[in-house]
Amino acid sequence: MPLDQDPWPTQEELLREEGELELAGLSESDAYELGILAVAAAKERELPVAVGVWRAGRQLFHCGLPGSTQDNDAWLRRKGRVVMRFEHSSLYMARLCQDKQVTLAQRYGLPAARYAAAGGAVPLRVRGTGVVGWFGVSGLPQLDDHRFVVEMLRSLPR
Template sequence: MTAHDAWPTLDELERQEADVVLPELTEQVAYNLGRAAVDAAWPDALPIVVGIWRGDHQLFHCALPGSTADNDEWLRRKGRVVRRFERSSLYMGQVCRDAGTTLQAKFLLPESEYAAHGGAVPLRVASAGVVGWMGVSGLPQRDDHAFVIRILREHLASRS
């Protein structure tokens, strides 16, 4: 296993989440984030779906060429993990890998509704905590996660 193949530690994932706290999550912010994700994915023809939610309200969705309705379902399943645990779906998957179990076994959650696979990241607002989530589906799970973190970091850097 190479370093690139290594799973991130829980500490690394916690730091990533702490690095992407937003000042606010408005419809305009969601649009800007979603558009940035689509713009970043398009040149490389990444076959992903992008989604952003605030609570139960989906503020952004885009399906790029090569993605399917199955990616939408994976995205919803990963998002349910974020909503339930207020942690990234990759973080919760790592909690389970570290414990030698699965999300379904550890928390008695149906696999048909919850997927502890990377790609959904909580959207924390400095003054309010977790208010939503952003996710992508269509790449290997660590790549899905890294893509979302990259877009959030770039968004925050552009505001300074």
């Protein structure tokens, strides 16, 4: 998938960003609050997105906003699988694949029907523990999906 016209962050910038998004913890209540925060912001902006928060293979939050479809739900899960497989954002993996001019299927043997290297899902990394889950949205261009997720995570208290 070719990079959008909008300049993408480099792999190094995306790795630095992931480190800056580390959380103190991720309880069910934390996941709910993150999901509600994202839904409120998306509703205010009238964004047609699906929002999801997962921890340890368990979906803790999901909401499909007006204009989103089942296809967005499927993309969300595919991007989340990439996050959990590689413990990096789905945009990082899209950038890595683009830079190496390969697909996930070519490089890692992962079926495109289950894995999507496209922006919009970010690992939920807990200080002292590592990646425990992921948070994502689907429904916008992939760089916008990614930026929205990062914006929501940055707005959380540290």
